[in-house]
Amino acid sequence: MNKKHLLKLGFGGEVVELAHQAARIRAQSGLDHTEVLDELQKVQAAPQNYLGGGVYAELAAAVQAQRQGRASAELRPSPLPYGIWGAELIEAGALGQMDVAMRLPITRAGALMPDAHIGYGLPIGGVLATENAVIPYGVGVDIGCSMMLSVLPVDPQQLSSDEARKLLLRHTRFGAGVGFQKNQRLDHPVMDERTWQDQGLLRSLQGKAAEQLGTSGSGNHFVEFGTLKVDSADLGLEPGEYLAILSHSGSRGLGAQVAGHFTKVAESQLSELDPAARRLAWLGLDTDAGQAYWRAMNLAGRYALANHDQIHARLSGxxxxxxxxxxxxxxxxxxxxxxxxxxxxxxxxxxxxxEAGRLGLIPGSMADPSFVVRGLGNPDALSSSSHGAGRQLGRKAAERSLSRDDLRRTLHERGVTLIGGGLDEAPQAYKRIEDVLARQRDLVDVVAEFTPRVVRMDTGKQDI
Structure with missing residues (x-):
């Protein structure tokens, strides 16, 4: 029996495994799928009727214990105060989502970055500090989504746009379900970690993750060649211009599956969750389910960075x-x-x-500069900064209001060659990166500037 059916019945956390074991035993005794589901539904509805013994006794006891231990999900009457950077750049919907997050009983502090816009649950650009609890949708669907920059000992003029284009087409992969053949893969220590064997969900995803290692998804993920301009010795480099590779990628299907699974588990363990906070269901870190998510989340984060390692190793090699x-x-x-x-x-x-002294990357759009920054450790922002320019047009709005001719003209004017991409990722769909940086001068210092030359993204709905 598929565990998805058990989750739909309301079994969450470690109870899913017990339900799955009991279902297998009942199926082996001759019951069909529908009959087993009917029995499980009755156990879920009245576990006290099954505590006396039999195949469902252990499951019933676990359901009852879980139900008695559910946390209160009552929201505060008003949000805790939180810092907002660049409020004039942020849409009302994102502010509303942050207000809801700041009303959670587990919330202790928060901040909203100038690139913020509406997301699922916590807004994109939201920073939230909680006490002993983790929110799957507070992390996001693409767990570990990340940036990487490699600075190469190569004069940017030595690599033509045509050769850069060929290299990106040969050594990168984009899109849902896309991966590398076995004989094309590079090894990476993350695939040998024992964490994959910790739980059934991760075991079931390991094979696909191995296939997709070194690939990128759709949307705003990219790999690009460009010129890094260094004016000081902050990076340990002589001032000048260098060829560089910049990538934005995440944990592929692994992160999405982990996020979806544990959000359902979190929802099942909270009673009377306010509909406004439905996507902010949390897991206590003192529970088995919370610890299981924490391990899976961190594995997905390491896997996402391993994707970048492979991308950069292929291209620099x-x-x-x-x-x-x-x-x-x-x-x-x-x-x-x-x-x-x-x-x-x-x-x-x-x-x-x-954090103070920590290097990070804040990208613009496909035709705008990106920046290497050094953190200033501002405690009011929980030592955080923006992660990019941030959308000012939703994907559908961008596709409706922007023209392909305008995008082609922008790319030509800025000397950018684009492979794939679509109107939903056009520079005009994003806030100006310079405006976003200007609102966070107390959060980061700019160390170096990257100018894109050849950019590869997923093909999108409309090729340019």
């Missing part, structure tokens, strides 16, 4: 150039962090870690 410097950061993850002298779980959903 093809150029026979060892990177001089690499910078990377995740911007869809939760961290254990000291906040006001207390350990908190800090969720950054579309926000860059910006």
């Amino acid at each position: 093809a150029l026979n150039a060892e990177p001089l410097v690499q910078v990377s950061n995740s911007h869809n993850l939760a961290w254990k962090q000291d906040v006001g002298g207390q350990e908190r779980i800090v969720h950054r959903k579309g926000a860059t870690p910006a």
Whole structure:
């Protein structure tokens, strides 16, 4: 029996495994699928009737214990105060979502970055500190979505746009379900981690994750060649211009499956969750389910960075150039962090870690510059900054209001060659990266500027 059926019946957390075991035993005794589901539904509705013994006794006891231990989900009457950077750039819907997040009983602090826009549950650009609890949709669907920059010992003029285009087509893959053949894959230690064997969900996803290692998804994911301009010795480099590779990628189907599964588990363990906070269901880190999500989330984060490792290894290897410097950061993850002298779980959903001295990357759009930044550790922002420019037009709105001719003209004017991409990712769909940076001068210092030259994205709905 598929565990998805059990989740739909309301079995969550460790109870799913017990329900699955009991279902197998009943199926082996001759009952068909429908009859087993009917019995399980009765156990879920009245577990006290099955405590006396039999195949469902252990399951019934676990259901009853889980139900008695459910946390209260009552929201605060008003949101806790939180810092907002660039309020004039942020749509009302994102502010409303952040207000709801700041009313959760587990919330202790928060901040909203200038690239913020509406997301699922927590807005993109939202930073939320909770006490002993993690919110799957506070991390996001693409767990571990991240950036990486490799600076190469190559004069940018030595690589023609045509050759850069060929390299990207040969060594990168984009799109849902896309992967590499076995004989094309590179090894990576993340695939040998024992965490894959911790839980059935991860075991079932390991094979597909191995196939997709070193690939990128759709939407705003990209790999690009460009010129990095360095004016100081902050990166340990001589001032000048360098050829660089910049990528934005995540944890592929692995992260999405983990997010979806554990959100359902979280919803099943909370009583009377306010509909406004439905996508903010949380898991206590003192529960088995919370610990299982934490391990899966961190594995997905490491897997996402491994995708970048492979992408950059393929491209730099093809150029026979060892990177001089690499910078990377995740911007869809939760961290254990000291906040006001207390350990908190800090969720950054579309926000860059910006502890004092830490390097990070804030990208623009397909035709706008990206920036290497150094964090200033602002405690009011929970040591965070924006993770990009942030959308000012939704995908459908961009496709309706922008023209392909305008996009082609913008790309030509800025000297950018685009492979794939669509109107939903046009520069005009994003806020100006310079405006976003100007609103967070107390969060980060700019260290270097990257100008894109050849960009590859998924084909999107409309090829340009």
